[in-house]
Amino acid sequence: MTTSRPALTDPWELAGLRVPNRVLLAPLAGIGNWFVRLQAARHGAGMAYSEMVSSFAIHYGNEKTLTELLRVHPDEGPTALQLFGQDPEIMRSAAAYVAEHVPQVDVIDLNMGCPVPKVCKTGAGAAMLKDPDTAVAVARAAHEGSGKPVTVKLRSGSVPGDTTSGIHLAHRLVEEAGVAAITFHPRSAKVHHKGTPDYDLAARLVESLPAPVILSGGLHTVEEVKAAYERTGAAAVMLARGSLGNPWLFEQLLGRREEGPSPAEILAEWQWVMDRAEEHLGAERAGRYLRKFHPWYVERLGGSKELHTALQQTATVDDARAVLDGLGAAVPAV
Known part of the structure; x- marks a missing residue:
């Protein structure tokens, strides 16, 4: 007997947090500030993730980071703040600061998938695929420092053909660090946003991981999103580049409108x-x-x-x- 998939409009729970639907705004580096997240919420996003924020900048009290990047609007709805950094103690400190000073944040998200060289050369972002012990320690520290649910965004691997490092790290993060969910972008870090995402690989992770998998990558149209959601069995989908200048895509996926905007x-x-x-x-x-x-x-x-x-x-x-x-x-x- 086959069971039907939850609809994208169905609510779900993320470590006790009720998320009203399964269409989320992805963390968009240099873009996903409070008003971009608020825009997504206005158009129906069930949850929105912040742009990438340096754990070191929070720990050392960078004024721009604390006053601009940590700003949350009261009308945003469920919100995740994405942090990056390779030092567990710095991450613990940053996560604790967020929990104390930005109580509107519901979830701490960790970026372990950014392929940009200036991030990877510090040992953060996608470089953590090659250092799983540190990745697990950083995730554990984020949870212990904040007391909030922690999610992690991962790539499938470092280079094309690497279809195991992302899945292995996902399992360790959940099983050893108590990570509540994994956002999976089934492309290697090397290709950035080029090439076709490996949705069958994402389906393998969904089947094997004892935690929700949120799908990211290659989701630009209603047809692409719905097909990938069904194909992978993911708990939810994240809109990234497909939503830039097109927040109406949230409404279309949630059945609130059929046509694009005038x-x-x-x-x-x-x-x-x-x-x-x-x-x-x-x-x-x-x-x-x-x-x-x-x-x-x-x-x-x-x-x-x-x-x-x-x-x-x-x-x-x-x-x-x-x-x-x-x-x-x-x-x-x-």
Whole structure:
């Protein structure tokens, strides 16, 4: 007798935390601040993970980290804060700080999958695939320091063809460090985001791991997400690049809408993002910061090179608003 899979709209529990559905926002390095997470929550995400935050920066009291990267909005919903670092005692200290000073955080997530060289050369991120003893010690310290559930994001391996190191480490993290769930990106660290994720490998992990597996990687469309969710048997899915400039994907996956957004909706959402960025960073800093956001919304509106160029030349949020104000009357016809 076969049992039906839970729907993406079904709630589930993560170490006693009730998560209202199975579509989550992934930790997006340099992007996933409070207003990006809030945006995902507004569109239905069951839980949102923060951008990667250095455990060393928290331990040593870096002001920008403490005041900006640890900010949580009261309306975000279930929230995980992602930390990285290779020193167990520093991680213990950082996790304890988060538990004491940012009580809105429900889960500590550990990045053991980032392939970026400047992270890996410190022994953090995906480098931990090669040092499982340290990885287990770091995860144990995060749990002991915070008293909160700990999840870990992993790659399948360090290089193409390595299909065992990620699975082996996942088992050790759960069995030896009490990790509550594993987020699994079934590509090697070497390929970054290129190539096809090995969803059959993810299914093997799901079958063997005595903890929930959250699937990440290659999930850009409704069809891709639903197919991968069914194929792997994962407990939940994480939207990453597929949600950039397209938070409506959460709504589509949760059955709240069938079609994508209208041009007017895209423009209104874009303005909301700019308003929140200015609230977060001030007009001038936000103007520079938003240059990486603008292309996602330009693409949703047809990919105009002229619009892209004009926005990349703006210095402040008001400059960007002026460009969009000029676009406003023409948007419905895009």
